Amino acid sequence: MLFGALWAKEAWGHYWSWDPKETWAAITWLSYLVYVHYRNLPHHRERLALWMLIVSFVLLQMCWWGINYLPSAQGSSVHTYSNKQN
Numbered sequence: 001m002l003f004g005a006l007w008a009k010e011a012w013g014h015y016w017s018w019d020p021k022e023t024w025a026a027i028t029w030l031s032y033l034v035y036v037h038y039r040n041l042p043h044h045r046e047r048l049a050l051w052m053l054i055v056s057f058v059l060l061q062m063c064w065w066g067i068n069y070l071p072s073a074q075g076s077s078v079h080t081y082s083n084k085q086n
Contacts, residue, residue, distance in 0.1 A: 001029060020070055024063040031056040 005015040016022060035052045038044055 001025060021063070021067050024059070024067050028056065028059045028063045031059050 008017075009015050031052070035049065035056050038052060039049055
């Protein structure tokens with residue numbers, strides 16, 4: 001994400017634009033970050049860690065596939081690539 005932000009600064013002139021794809025990528029990244037840190041606690045609960053992992057994976061799928069179906073990502077997103085010819 002850091003290198004993506006640096007690339008975006010060069011390509012579009014800003015590091016972060018609160019685009020739906022960027023926002024969901026940050027949410028996914030933070031969910032896995034919470035999971036990894038929770039697993040490093042000395043007395044973590046295995047069942048909670050498993051649920052955190054499942055939720056993180058669902059968020060990852062939303063970031064990869066589901067974001068294209070959100071109305072906020074249609075047309076105005078810089079991360080939406082379409083083959084439509086005007």
